[in-house]
Amino acid sequence: MRRVLPPLRRWLGGRPAGRTGLRGLCNAAAGLAAPPPGESGGSTTPNIPTFGFLFDIDGVLVRGKTPIPAAKKAFQKLVNSQGQFLVPVVFVTNAGNCLRQKKADQLSHILGVPISQDQVVMSHSPLRMFKRYHDKCVLVSGQGPLLDIAQYLGFCQPITIEILRETYPLLDMVDHDRRPKVLHLPGVELPKIEAVVLFGEPVRWETNLQLIIDVLLTGGCPGKPHHQASYPHIPVLACNMDLMWMAEAQSPRFGHGTFMVCLENIYKKITGKELKYEALVGKPSELTYHYAEYLIRMQAAQRHWKEPIQTLYAIGDNLMTDIYGANLYNRYLEEKNSRKGSKGRIQAKVAAGTMSATISQDDELDHTWQNELAPATATNCRSVLVCTGVYNPHTEVPSDTRESITETVFHGHRDFRFDPALVEPDHIVPDADAAVDLIYQLENFAPNQDIRTF
Numbered sequence: 001m002r003r004v005l006p007p008l009r010r011w012l013g014g015r016p017a018g019r020t021g022l023r024g025l026c027n028a029a030a031g032l033a034a035p036p037p038g039e040s041g042g043s044t045t046p047n048i049p050t051f052g053f054l055f056d057i058d059g060v061l062v063r064g065k066t067p068i069p070a071a072k073k074a075f076q077k078l079v080n081s082q083g084q085f086l087v088p089v090v091f092v093t094n095a096g097n098c099l100r101q102k103k104a105d106q107l108s109h110i111l112g113v114p115i116s117q118d119q120v121v122m123s124h125s126p127l128r129m130f131k132r133y134h135d136k137c138v139l140v141s142g143q144g145p146l147l148d149i150a151q152y153l154g155f156c157q158p159i160t161i162e163i164l165r166e167t168y169p170l171l172d173m174v175d176h177d178r179r180p181k182v183l184h185l186p187g188v189e190l191p192k193i194e195a196v197v198l199f200g201e202p203v204r205w206e207t208n209l210q211l212i213i214d215v216l217l218t219g220g221c222p223g224k225p226h227h228q229a230s231y232p233h234i235p236v237l238a239c240n241m242d243l244m245w246m247a248e249a250q251s252p253r254f255g256h257g258t259f260m261v262c263l264e265n266i267y268k269k270i271t272g273k274e275l276k277y278e279a280l281v282g283k284p285s286e287l288t289y290h291y292a293e294y295l296i297r298m299q300a301a302q303r304h305w306k307e308p309i310q311t312l313y314a315i316g317d318n319l320m321t322d323i324y325g326a327n328l329y330n331r332y333l334e335e336k337n338s339r340k341g342s343k344g345r346i347q348a349k350v351a352a353g354t355m356s357a358t359i360s361q362d363d364e365l366d367h368t369w370q371n372e373l374a375p376a377t378a379t380n381c382r383s384v385l386v387c388t389g390v391y392n393p394h395t396e397v398p399s400d401t402r403e404s405i406t407e408t409v410f411h412g413h414r415d416f417r418f419d420p421a422l423v424e425p426d427h428i429v430p431d432a433d434a435a436v437d438l439i440y441q442l443e444n445f446a447p448n449q450d451i452r453t454f
Helices: 069-076 100-111 125-129 146-153 161-167 205-217 256-271 286-302 319-351 368-373 432-442
Strands: 051-055 089-092 137-141 157-160 195-198 236-239 279-281 311-316 380-386 427-429
Touching: 051 286, 051 432, 069 100, 069 432, 089 286, 125 146, 125 279, 125 286, 137 146, 137 161, 137 205, 146 157, 157 161, 161 205, 195 205, 195 256, 205 256, 236 256, 279 286, 286 311, 286 319, 286 368, 311 319, 311 432, 319 380, 380 432, 427 432
Parallel strands: 051 089, 051 311, 137 157, 137 195, 195 236, 236 279, 311 380, 380 427
Antiparallel strands: none
């Protein structure tokens, strides 16, 4: 008989996964286990939430365009009879091929509850804060209404790969049928490209890879010859590092992370140097979760819920993005609170005259994006893994587990250090509906269906 074990054990080099001992594991949970003593959060005021939900979309709520049945059932528990949310909810997706409003409309239709664009974080949403690039000429790669997306985010001079190809038709030579029939020089020179923005996986990978490499190797002037002196290259900002994602097919499909692997390796093969990123946004980056927390706080403020949001529950299906990202943000929150406590002790010693008043610049200044969003107020971010998407609890384990050492199957991005603790979910449940039940139980939250805005 073949041995079937949770694949998390493979990821973690043979040790049990999950900080709760795989409580509620998909293939073993007939119901929700009671949380261990001391783990419940609990709202301090009846029906006033002190927690919020961060939902992934693909693999949690939908598979491609097909709704997952448990999702609609889950959201019936999250809204009252007037369609108002009983707790703050934000959708955090690594999709980047549309505007937030379109994604909100899609979710409203799928879930049967009204969703606003202010509840949606696309992979590219945090780029609104990268204002130093907004007035520059940037090359954008991906699919969907790229110019609309770029302009919505604040970029004033976006250029698409298609515009670049039309201006310099001799650059795109892979597809013989698309080669120009008549050779001619460009009639109009484009402005110098000062940055590259990767929104998501494109349709024609060979064209995008070729033209992006041309831009990087010419210092933003792709009509000119390559020159090795263009290093460090112009800034590259990338959204969505998912190597794979779950649609209707039985197995995961290539994501933008796969395209990035191609780009990185082609660039290194040609130049012998590493492709550098000015920014990586979308899950699992801390910035994306910080932005999502900001939206959670805004929802609570709009509903006049006075209690601070203390706990975020991130529900996802992908270990390398949803779980890694939630745990990484939880680590950030813990370190931030620890620094805050240390700073308080330092200030007390300074006031008492027992310590110099010199405090490092790192302690005094947060990153620009932190200042713009206001400091995080949550104290922790809990990760909840569902079994309706990328994660498969029934994967066969090879007889020799040494063949699947964690490092050899790390699906995270090159620039994110692997840490086994970051891919351990706090909870594993069958689906989104079970996740909502568990979280309500953990928080001792009994939703009053008649709760209204004050």
